[in-house]
Amino acid sequence: MALTQMALDSLDFDATVALATKVAPHVDILEIGTPCIKHNGIKLLETLRAKFPNNKILVDLKTADAGFYEAEPFYKAGADICTVLGTSDIGTVKGVIDVANKYGKKAQVDLINVADKKALTEQVAKLGAHIIGVHTGLDQQAAGQTPFADLALVAGLKLGVEISVAGGVKASTAAQVRDAGATIIVAGAAIYGAADPAASAAEITAIAHGGKSGGLFGWLKGLFS
Ligand SMILES: O=C(CO)[C@H](O)[C@H](O)COP(=O)(O)O
Incomplete structure (x- = not known):
């Protein structure tokens, strides 16, 4: 069993709210992606927080410095999770943990x-x-990389922390990600690029929550996606 997270990666405020409205009933967590939060700011978080009280919200700040100071307003405005770059100073990581x-x-x-x-x-x-x-x-995906080897490494450490996995995950790979130890499965393009984003989100969530990999239809679709 894993939770699902939908990455909202558009720059457009209204389009983001409209997509979230379609998808929110079918996922556990709404993610405001990094370009989206940089472009639209905390007002978008406040809007989504008010409209979607039943979803957790992750703000993908990818903080690189001033961890406590940068993340605090977002937690105050209702973020459930903020992200910090592992490549940043350990003091920055500690700042975001402390403010969380x-x-x-x-x-x-x-x-x-x-x-x-x-x-x-x-x-x-x-x-x-x-x-x-x-x-x-996204740039690493464009160069052909996937998150599976890193997931195996991190899950193998058995540290008892939650593990979120992002990077081109779709319905045909969601069961693999879930079974490899992810507790949060992130999907962006697989949902916002689908003809029916709500149906795509529901399909991935059914798999994340313990269903099979979309059945024969899902398997066939995976072959051609
Ligand atoms: O954080 C991101 C890019 O930095 C994306 O939101 C994340 O990779 C999920 O999107 P996709 O499923 O399209 O890879």
Whole structure:
């Protein structure tokens, strides 16, 4: 069993709210993606928080410095999870963990571009990170990379922290990600690029919550996607 997270990666405020409205009933967590939060700011978080009280909200700040100071307004405005780059100074990571704890929320450490993922994961888990983000970014996906090997490495450490996985996950790979130890399955393009985003979100959530990989139809679709 894993939770699902839909990454809202548009720059357009109204289009983001409209897509969230379609998808929110079918996912556990709404993610305001990094370009989206940079472009639209905290007002978008406030809008989504008010409209979707039943979803958790992750703000993908990818904080690189001033962890406590940068993340605090977002927790105050209703974020449940904020992200901090694992490549940043350990004091920055600690700042986001500390402010998450202050508000009873969670901090996620993003492993994107971290060279020694094992060492960093062990270090930040000890520091109290709530979620480890195994993440193959959009530019890395364009170069053909996937998150599966990193997921196996992090899950194999058995540190008892939540593990989020992002990087081109779709219905045909969601069961693999779930069974490899992810507790949060992130999907962006697979949902917003689908002809029917709500149906795509529902399909991925059914798999994340323990269903089979979409049955024969899902398997056939996976072959051609
Ligand atoms: O954080 C991100 C990019 O940095 C994306 O939101 C994340 O990778 C999920 O999107 P997709 O499923 O399209 O890879």
